[in-house]
Amino acid sequence: MDFKTWRHVFKLDPAKEIADGHLERICRSGTDAILIGGSDNVTLDNVLHLTERVQSYGLPMVLEVSAIDSVAPGFDYYFIPTVLNSDDPKWIKGLHHQAIREYGEILDWNELIPEGYCILNGDCKAAKLTGAKTQLAADEVLAYARLAEHFFRLPIFYMEYSGVYGDMKLVRKVKEVLAETRLFYGGGIDSADKAVAALNAADTIVVGNIIYENIDKAIETVEAVAETAD
Ligand SMILES: CC(C)=CCC/C(C)=C/CC/C(C)=C/CC/C(C)=C/CC/C(C)=C/CC/C(C)=C/CC/C(C)=C/COP(=O)(O)OP(=O)(O)O
Ligand SMILES: O=P(O)(O)OC[C@@H](O)CO
Ligand SMILES: [Mg+2]
Numbered sequence: 001m002d003f004k005t006w007r008h009v010f011k012l013d014p015a016k017e018i019a020d021g022h023l024e025r026i027c028r029s030g031t032d033a034i035l036i037g038g039s040d041n042v043t044l045d046n047v048l049h050l051t052e053r054v055q056s057y058g059l060p061m062v063l064e065v066s067a068i069d070s071v072a073p074g075f076d077y078y079f080i081p082t083v084l085n086s087d088d089p090k091w092i093k094g095l096h097h098q099a100i101r102e103y104g105e106i107l108d109w110n111e112l113i114p115e116g117y118c119i120l121n122g123d124c125k126a127a128k129l130t131g132a133k134t135q136l137a138a139d140e141v142l143a144y145a146r147l148a149e150h151f152f153r154l155p156i157f158y159m160e161y162s163g164v165y166g167d168m169k170l171v172r173k174v175k176e177v178l179a180e181t182r183l184f185y186g187g188g189i190d191s192a193d194k195a196v197a198a199l200n201a202a203d204t205i206v207v208g209n210i211i212y213e214n215i216d217k218a219i220e221t222v223e224a225v226a227e228t229a230d
Contacts (some may be wrong), residue, residue: 001063002153003077003113004182006032007199010218010227011064011186011208014050015041022215027057029222035079035206037064037160039125047072056086064115068099075111081158083117083130084144091130115156116148121187124162139169145174149181159202161187163209171201191216192224199225 008071008175010031016028017039027034034054047063047070054061054224055219064079065071083091100107118141119127122134136144141159148157157178159171165188175183185198188204190213198205205225211218 003033003060003204006060007182007221007230008195009033009062009204009206010211011035011037011048011206012054013038013208014043014046014070016212018212020053022211023053024057024101025219026211027054027059027157027216029219030226031059031222032204033060035062035064036075037062037079039066039129042066042070044070044072046070051075060121063114063228065099068095068102077113078111079113079115080116081117081157082152083119083126083132084147085118085134085136086130086132088131089177096108097177099155113156114152114154115158115184116144116152116181117158117160118153119160119162120166121161121164123164124187126159126160126162137183138173140172142177143173144154145177145181145183147177154181156183156184158186158206161185164188165190166198168197168201171198175201175203189221190214190229192220195221195224196228199228 008031010026058230062077062079063075105173119132143148145157148154183202184204189195189207207221
């Protein structure tokens, strides 16, 4: 199992309800992995509950850590965001330092995958929480991507438009400047067409909110990706 081969990922929010039937459709859809994460109201209880329900499907499972007190064992990977376009050190390396100070002795470093986030929708919760500077010119975004790959050597650069569909021209430009670092795109994918366009621009697409709004449309995003040649 290697996250570098994933093309489509569903992001499930532990703070949101999902019916068993819908969860089954998500987990049997053919998606490459299930990423569990959200930016608020994520607790150990709701993470454990969702994990238990997803585990039986045998898919690769990732916890995207947004709060240290909600980290549960048993995941294949722990994705750790660092928000490159926040000016608040807490969200870049502060919480990370605290967590490593506490758990550094027992961490399995091979399971921890740092993600360089560039948050581009100023209205999303993660932008507000982290004070991300989202009004960026294209060259500023490209510089964050290069910073992620060549300076911090991050395995993932994540263009986060959570809640809205992003600028695919910009996503394509970012892809062109990255060689080793995998480009994740997330935000507003709610149809087959948007999924295909985003996958043509990025390496991996992340589909979240539509799971809770229209399950048929969510499933269509995986089917569309499956029909697209690698
Ligand atoms: C038991 C066990 C295995 C122990 C191991 C412990 C472990 C794995 C420790 C990790 C070490 C470490 C370095 C941890 C870092 C801790 C930490 C809290 C880092 C901060 C992460 C961060 C910058 C969070 C900010 C918010 C953010 C970017 C979240 C990402 C997810 C996201 C944007 C989700 C979308 O949110 P949603 O709720 O859907 O929002 P919408 O309303 O917009 O839809
Ligand atoms: O919820 P949506 O808008 O699909 O975005 C997916 C993901 O990037 C959120 O962190
Ligand atoms: Mg969401």
